[in-house]
Amino acid sequence: MNELEYINTGVPQEEPQRQYYFMKKGRELAEELSRQAGRKLTFCVTTFGCQMNARDSEKLTGILEQMGYVEEPEEEKADFVIFNTCTVRENANMRVYGRLGQLSRMKKKNPYMMIGLCGCMMQEPEVVEKIKKSYRYVDLIFGTHNIYKFAELIVTRLESGRMVIDIWKDTDKIVEDLPNERKYSFKSGVNIMFGCNNFCSYCIVPYVRGRERSRNPKDIVREIERFVADGVVEVMLLGQNVNSYGKTLDEPMSFAQLLQEIEKIEGLQRIRFMTPHPKDLSDELIEVMSKSKKICKHLHLPLQSGSTRILEKMNRRYTKEQYLHLVEKIRAKVPDISLTTDIIVGFPGETEEDFLETMDVVQKVRYDSAFTFQYSKRTGTPAAVMEEQVPTGIVKDRFDRLLKEVQCISAEVCSVYTDTIQEILVESVNDHDETLVTGRMSNNLLVHFPGDDSLIGTIVFVRLTECRGFYYIGERIMK
Numbered sequence: 424m425n426e427l428e429y430i431n432t433g434v435p436q437e438e439p440q441r442q443y444y445f446m447k448k449g450r451e452l453a454e455e456l457s458r459q460a461g462r463k464l465t466f467c468v469t470t471f472g473c474q475m476n477a478r479d480s481e482k483l484t485g486i487l488e489q490m491g492y493v494e495e496p497e498e499e500k501a502d503f504v505i506f507n508t509c510t511v512r513e514n515a516n517m518r519v520y521g522r523l524g525q526l527s528r529m530k531k532k533n534p535y536m537m538i539g540l541c542g543c544m545m546q547e548p549e550v551v552e553k554i555k556k557s558y559r560y561v562d563l564i565f566g567t568h569n570i571y572k573f574a575e576l577i578v579t580r581l582e583s584g585r586m587v588i589d590i591w592k593d594t595d596k597i598v599e600d601l602p603n604e605r606k607y608s609f610k611s612g613v614n615i616m617f618g619c620n621n622f623c624s625y626c627i628v629p630y631v632r633g634r635e636r637s638r639n640p641k642d643i644v645r646e647i648e649r650f651v652a653d654g655v656v657e658v659m660l661l662g663q664n665v666n667s668y669g670k671t672l673d674e675p676m677s678f679a680q681l682l683q684e685i686e687k688i689e690g691l692q693r694i695r696f697m698t699p700h701p702k703d704l705s706d707e708l709i710e711v712m713s714k715s716k717k718i719c720k721h722l723h724l725p726l727q728s729g730s731t732r733i734l735e736k737m738n739r740r741y742t743k744e745q746y747l748h749l750v751e752k753i754r755a756k757v758p759d760i761s762l763t764t765d766i767i768v769g770f771p772g773e774t775e776e777d778f779l780e781t782m783d784v785v786q787k788v789r790y791d792s793a794f795t796f797q798y799s800k801r802t803g804t805p806a807a808v809m810e811e812q813v814p815t816g817i818v819k820d821r822f823d824r825l826l827k828e829v830q831c832i833s834a835e836v837c838s839v840y841t842d843t844i845q846e847i848l849v850e851s852v853n854d855h856d857e858t859l860v861t862g863r864m865s866n867n868l869l870v871h872f873p874g875d876d877s878l879i880g881t882i883v884f885v886r887l888t889e890c891r892g893f894y895y896i897g898e899r900i901m902k
């Protein structure tokens with residue numbers, strides 16, 4: 424059925440046809456508003472938080488463009504501002520309230536302006552209550568489970584003239600084949616699963632993103648094939664815990680098997696993924712990584728703590744020894760792999776001895792880089808009500824010591840590639856010097872070298888001439 428036929432037969436019940444119906448209807452409504460305003464209506468999607476949110480924002484952008492809205496980079500000039508929110512850290516919420524306050528002035532001046540809020544923060548009932556009470560001028564609120572309904576919600580808002588709120592507690596629904604507008608022409612995130620079943624005791628994600636559900640492998644492969652046909656050479660497979668991919672499918676499939684299917688896609692050159700949970704990282708996956716020509720030599724393996732006692736309190740379900748053993752197995756099979764990690768310092772009950780266990784793992788693994796965090800209470804998680812919260816001064820002191828160690832090791836580890844020739848995917852013209860371009864090695868290290876924008880999206884050979892801490896300067900060579 425084409426779009427016109429849907430309209431003749433009423434509102435389709437099936438997805439994604441239903442949303443295409445609403446995109447068309449929304450486009451007509453937006454066109455009418457454009458006529459009244461005497462200009463094209465514009466939008467600005469602001470993304471907070473992780474890569475999952477960034478990918479969701481590309482979907483919102485795709486739907487808005489189908490409806491005839493034109494992108495406007497400056498929030499305050501846009502007719503439709505959408506905040507795709509994150510709630511992993513408590514202070515992130517304050518930033519959104521602050522920005523909303525500023526927008527109220529703009530909204531008074533611009534009669535066509537609408538404000539939409541979505542993402543993880545909206546899954547918290549207190550947040551929605553607060554917005555309903557104190558930010559009455561918000562037009563549209565929806566959550567993480569029904570982002571696919573964006574077009575339908577916009578139409579409801581335009582037709583009713585009232586604030587529209589649609590939040591679902593959970594879903595097992597995955598809607599395929601909706602438009603999306605990729606930020607980069609040559610690389611793209613690809614959701615392979617949604618939600619998380621792990622309930623690490625400091626993390627709010629399982630409460631706001633719901634239970635784990637995997638996309639059908641055929642849909643994933645089809646999407647990547649389309650991207651490749653459109654010039655994409657690198658994909659980043661996204662999931663909160665990619666290692667448990669496929670468990671909920673009618674015909675279960677492992678993440679390693681999915682990777683093998685993706686590897687077969689002709690024209691695709693690089694495959695990345697995040698985030699694997701150490702407890703589920705299988706020998707099968709290590710084997711597949713060791714044989715692959717396309718999976719990048721980089722593994723982000725969140726440690727969180729090196730103390731088995733604290734790992735238990737975090738509900739991570741691995742011990743220090745199991746983690747170290749896993750690293751050994753990975754390095755034995757993929758010797759040139761770059762390992763990066765996340766570490767939380769000052770989790771409730773963490774003693775100096777526990778902290779030294781973390782330092783011990785850092786010294787043994789020698790990460791290429793590590794994201795280090797000071798533990799901060801997240802209301803709604805079990806850890807927030809644990810006793811023995813560590814005083815801020817002690818957390819800060821441990822954090823400083825850890826950061827120094829991580830940076831020192833990282834500088835040593837990263838410098839080993841000096842004078843080698845590497846394949847670099849060129850991503851952009853350098854921000855500070857337009858005679859240079861910036862690209863990434865397979866292991867994710869950044870390299871700057873002379874070149875121009877015609878190289879963007881291509882993989883070229885570069886000799887790494889100088890290591891400057893966490894990045895390289897190089898020169899292109901013809902091979």
Ligand code: SF4
Pocket residue numbers: 619620621622623626627628629663664700
């Ligand atoms: S694996 Fe743990 S840290 Fe990661 S999203 Fe799930 S609960 Fe949060």
